Amino acid sequence: MAVLARAGGEAIRAHLADTTPLPPHTRLRGPETGLVMLRGRAGGDGAAFNLSEMTVTRCSVSLPCGAVGHAYVAGRDHQQAELAALLDAALQDPARRAALMEAVIAPLAAAQADADEAEARKAAATRVQFFTMATMR
Amino acid sequence: MMRPGFTDPVLDAQSCFRAVLEAMSRPGRVQRLASALAPPAPLDAATAAVLLTLVDAETPLWLNAGVEAEEWVRFHCGCPVAATPAEAAFVLATATPPDLASLPQGTDEEPEAGATLIWQVAALEAGEGWRLSGPGIEREHRLRVGGAPEGFRAAWAARRGGYPRGVDVILCAGQSIAALPRTTRIEEG
Numbered sequence: 001m002a003v004l005a006r007a008g009g010e011a012i013r014a015h016l017a018d019t020t021p022l023p024p025h026t027r028l029r030g031p032e033t034g035l036v037m038l039r040g041r042a043g044g045d046g047a048a049f050n051l052s053e054m055t056v057t058r059c060s061v062s063l064p065c066g067a068v069g070h071a072y073v074a075g076r077d078h079q080q081a082e083l084a085a086l087l088d089a090a091l092q093d094p095a096r097r098a099a100l101m102e103a104v105i106a107p108l109a110a111a112q113a114d115a116d117e118a119e120a121r122k123a124a125a126t127r128v129q130f131f132t133m134a135t136m137r
Numbered sequence: 138m139m140r141p142g143f144t145d146p147v148l149d150a151q152s153c154f155r156a157v158l159e160a161m162s163r164p165g166r167v168q169r170l171a172s173a174l175a176p177p178a179p180l181d182a183a184t185a186a187v188l189l190t191l192v193d194a195e196t197p198l199w200l201n202a203g204v205e206a207e208e209w210v211r212f213h214c215g216c217p218v219a220a221t222p223a224e225a226a227f228v229l230a231t232a233t234p235p236d237l238a239s240l241p242q243g244t245d246e247e248p249e250a251g252a253t254l255i256w257q258v259a260a261l262e263a264g265e266g267w268r269l270s271g272p273g274i275e276r277e278h279r280l281r282v283g284g285a286p287e288g289f290r291a292a293w294a295a296r297r298g299g300y301p302r303g304v305d306v307i308l309c310a311g312q313s314i315a316a317l318p319r320t321t322r323i324e325e326g
Contacts, residue, residue, distance in 0.1 A: 028141045029213065060212075066138045 004071065004087060007108045009079030015104040016083065022096075023064050025086050031059035031078035057081040067092045140177055142189055142213040153190040157307065160316035165269040165278030167261050167315045177205040179231045184257045184309040185209075191253070192216045192227050199225035201232070222252070231257045237292050240304050248301035251319065259283035261310045271321040279326060280315060282308060290323050297322070 004012065016022070033055060040051035058072045059081040069089025073081050087104065091097050143149035149172070156168040176185035179202055188210055192198050197219040200207060210229075211218060219225035222235045234256050243251035266281025267290070296303055296319070303319030317323070 026141055028139055032146070060139075062139050068139050 003105055003109045004084040005073050006112055009077045012083040019103040022090050025061040025063050028060040028062055031057055031081040033057045033076050059085040061085045063089045150190045153186045160314050162273050164273050164318055164321040165280040167263045167313050170312050177209050180206050181311050183312050183314050187255055196226035198227045200229035227253050229255045233286050237296050237304055242302040252304050254306045257309045261313045261315050266326050268324040268326050269321050293323050
């Protein structure tokens, strides 16, 4: 679910197109966009306060076999929310799970890991070493 | 298996709200809904539409319609489920309704805290049956409520003394709704 929440709708659709088509699904709710209140605590142990609101899109779908999938994703990408919910439902089916994990989830996870690493490398290149009296001696 | 709610949550809820408003303003007049809902048994399309329109996270609901209907309502309305009718803002009755006296009546300062009973009945027919009079009715409206228990009219009459405290009723059958606000008098036809 974390992988689907971070992947774009187009990317999920592109990977889904390579697999055996999923059965038609029914939209139970949404996709619809709304706001959720983020709560924070100062210093980790202070009183809870409202930090800000965040745009979230949610969707729930059901498959003919009765499996229900839910997805809440950040942003306004309705296609992403619907496909993530659809995959949540389809992945509950043991017969489909392995193929879907291999064809959709694994490549998306690998792409995200690559992007994270590239970002980390870029950030590492700008690292500044502060020399203190102790290290200079 | 979970079933979908409104196809267009905004417009469908608005048109249903309009129908509830008309029904409340003209007690005993039967309003038709054009709802395409297919709710789980034992809910009728009109009952489900009224629930989706009125009930939300701030209104505790008490219901006796079975597990499947309860799951459906909780999923689509996001409402807390009250343990007893006395704690509910909306009470859904699909068979015999709970005793009117056991529902929240509100207070003289806050009569709006009185519960609303959403009552699914077997049939609603205008033009015969009970004689209704009171605010919103010029002379009298007539309404036959299929499956209303014997003692309901007497219980209703007994609650009228407490005005402005009281309970409002929305009657649902198939695709039709009608309302009995707390101000309405019911006489046998």
